[in-house]
Amino acid sequence: MTNRVSILGCGQIGETILLGAVNGGLDKNQISISAHSKKRVDFLTEKYGVVGNTDNNTAMKNADIIILAVPYPAVDNLLKKIEADIKPNTIIVSLIAEISLSDLQTKIPNHSAIVRAMPNIGSKVGFGLTLLSFGNNISDSQINEIESFFALFGKNIIVSDDQQHNMAPLSSSGLSYVLYMTDALIEGNAIRGISRDISLQMMQNILSATSALLKQNNGQNISDLLHSMCSPGGSGIKRIANLDRKGVKSAFVDAISEDI
Template sequence: MNPKITLIGPGAMGEAIIVGLLSKQITLPEFIFASGPIVERGEELKAKYGIVPLTDNVQAVQQADLVIMAVKPQILKKVMRGLKGHIPAQALVLSIVAGASIQTLSEGLAHTAIVRAMPNTPAQIGEGITVWTASPSVTPEQMELARQVLTALGAEIYEEEESHLDMATALSGTGPAYVFLFMEALIDAGVHMGFARKTAEQLVTQTILGSVLYYKKIGIHPAQLRNQVTSPGGTSAEALYYLEKAGFRTALSRAIWAAYERSLELGKGLNSKPPESKGEG
């Protein structure tokens, strides 16, 4: 029904959301309001997509059915102070701010209908995956609207437990960085053997893409697929032996756990309350 959607923070992920909203025809361009401090950025988005740019957050949310918080974690508290008490009672707030809990958002905005989501980088081309959860006061209709928006970014998984979003931050949110590092290492190895870098990039990119698509189509456990391409005494067996000997699996597991612990640490800082000032006397 063409909901009015306000985006607070029109950065790269914010633009990806705009593209998804329009490509999935969730609403019309004139019902998308993008609010940010840089006038030129707003005008750029208006020229590209026909949305309504604003620099006043309070003005931007006045008629909103959905308010999407897409600001950087470092400025979230400042933005919430400006918006507190101004979001319409019937509106849904959807936050993609990493580490910001539902409680922090609810208290900071004086609003109860909150969806917290953790998308990842491929969402910028509609191929991401988002883990999300909702506060108890979110209505079924609002849940469906949130699902439509997140589906516009790729796949989505709803979780009852909010703690699972910190896990998702370490696994899927940070996951593209692991994949890119793996790609980089494979490409460099190809260049070391003598391939031109462009050729090595093509070989690695298509190998990874094809492997993932093959796995999705066949639908069996990755260990079985690995066994299928590992002949006794062959090249794959030799390569895998060195990877295991070097602790590849353990290093990756430890890296993900470290990212999870860091996510918890950042969340504590973001969600902590300032100490109460004590009066004199």
């Protein structure tokens, strides 16, 4: 990948993308960042070896891809300041969950190559999941460039703009739910007298094995796969039944399906 990438507003999500891109092999000389304070810029430039600036217009100079990672309240002011300096073929990628593609197009009416992206924290370790939605006027070659960039640190799923909202609870927070479950299982093991270090090793293996099984049995009903592991009348199915009685599955379903 030869594109120059500028991340404007390099806070937590911006740094996640930065780390994923650097670890994914993007040359540090191809990346520039901006942040709200010199202290933050100095921290990021020293840690990652990229060019940084507190001035967004300077940070995005010569960029082929501009990634908007600022908080929602700051986006209007940012776009007003940088719009005149955006090159015609530059791709604008918004990580701002509150802004749809149509809203973004309204804010920068003279620019057509726009993308909405929703990455997750797995990008830090090369297992990111990014939902990508493309504006109507973006070219095929530009789509390929964006897919290549986000593929540096994980998997991409192309979705319609209106699917972003419905898919976000799982794509963005799914790791949190799995960590929550993992913490509960380790705590339960601690009550049985098993050290947390050993339980963590057990869970790392269990999670890796679960991922491998899901991949191997792609297309198989998850309930069928689950119950194929539990013998009738055995302790496993009894423990699953106990979780069902206590509404654990329903709680996870509600966590994903309900708007909060």
